Amino acid sequence: MTTATAPIAAPAKARSARKSTKLQGLQVFMENKLAVFGVCLILILMAFSFIGPLFYVTDQIHTDLSNSALPPSAEHPLGTDMVGYDQLGRLMKGGQTSIIVGLFAGIFATTIGTLYGAIAGFVGGWIDAIMMRIVDALMSVPVLFLFMLIATMIPPTVPVLIIIMSALSWLGTSRLIRGEALSLRTREYVVAMRGMGGSMPRAIRTHIVRNTIGTVIVNATFQVADAVLYVAYLSFLGLGAQPPATDWGAMLSNSQSHVYSGNWWLLYPPGVLIILLVLSFNFIGDGLRDAFEVRLRKR
Numbered sequence: 001m002t003t004a005t006a007p008i009a010a011p012a013k014a015r016s017a018r019k020s021t022k023l024q025g026l027q028v029f030m031e032n033k034l035a036v037f038g039v040c041l042i043l044i045l046m047a048f049s050f051i052g053p054l055f056y057v058t059d060q061i062h063t064d065l066s067n068s069a070l071p072p073s074a075e076h077p078l079g080t081d082m083v084g085y086d087q088l089g090r091l092m093k094g095g096q097t098s099i100i101v102g103l104f105a106g107i108f109a110t111t112i113g114t115l116y117g118a119i120a121g122f123v124g125g126w127i128d129a130i131m132m133r134i135v136d137a138l139m140s141v142p143v144l145f146l147f148m149l150i151a152t153m154i155p156p157t158v159p160v161l162i163i164i165m166s167a168l169s170w171l172g173t174s175r176l177i178r179g180e181a182l183s184l185r186t187r188e189y190v191v192a193m194r195g196m197g198g199s200m201p202r203a204i205r206t207h208i209v210r211n212t213i214g215t216v217i218v219n220a221t222f223q224v225a226d227a228v229l230y231v232a233y234l235s236f237l238g239l240g241a242q243p244p245a246t247d248w249g250a251m252l253s254n255s256q257s258h259v260y261s262g263n264w265w266l267l268y269p270p271g272v273l274i275i276l277l278v279l280s281f282n283f284i285g286d287g288l289r290d291a292f293e294v295r296l297r298k299r
């Protein structure tokens with residue numbers, strides 16, 4: 001009876017250990033007050049940007065110069081901008097662009113960098129050397145300069161901004177994952193799989209990417225934060241989404257000429273929201289890193 005139940009008990013014990021490790025990782029994340037604050041802040045900003053316009057309806061397409069630069073009032077809680085747009089409604093609309101571009105660009109850049117780095121590290125040899133020299137060459141050019149160059153050649157719409165960010169922000173991720181792949185490809189289970197005829201795509205998918213998922217997820221949060229900042233940079237320079245579309249960086253750019261005019265409602269709200277959005281993703285990234293470190297120590 002003992003020998004018969006042993007093979008059944010072993011997998012059950014392994015599953016229980018994995019579940020315990022996940023719960024402990026979640027507990028570590030929840031104990032990080034800044035990480036929990038970051039999650040709550042992200043949810044609040046998303047609700048403000050995507051649900052808020054359903055309850056606070058404003059016209060963000062047609063200008064109204066007769067209502068330009070109005071101070072905060074009951075009708076316009078955060079006043080109006082220089083062309084008559086309601087500033088609170090404009091912040092909601094701008095938040096949609098900033099969050100959408102930041103999220104999708106960060107996710108796509110992380111995906112590209114993960115696959116590129118995993119292939120380079122797993123294959124190794126001269127292929128790895130060539131792939132990494134390409135990365136080194138691209139990293140030698142300032143990313144913001146490349147963003148500006150491409151944005152001047154292509155009309156900057158939201159999809160174009162996502163593509164530009166994704167195409168140029170994956171370099172650091174690829175180097176990070178490549179280092180992990182170089183270490184993982186010499187592990188016994190990877191060598192055994194290759195010895196049994198396992199294909200390279202399967203090895204990368206099941207062993208390399210799966211075992212670097214913690215690094216990938218943590219890096220993705222920082223990529224999103226970087227993408228949000230890059231959107232703000234481009235928009236501040238006038239290379240972001242064009243009117244009537246907007247984002248928080250464009251709103252900040254439009255208000256820079258009114259710094260000393262007393263129209264504080266044009267300057268401070270978009271700047272504060274950009275800071276809060278970037279900080280929230282950074283807080284979440286720190287919390288996830290601590291949680292995954294606990295899981296890795298348990299392996």
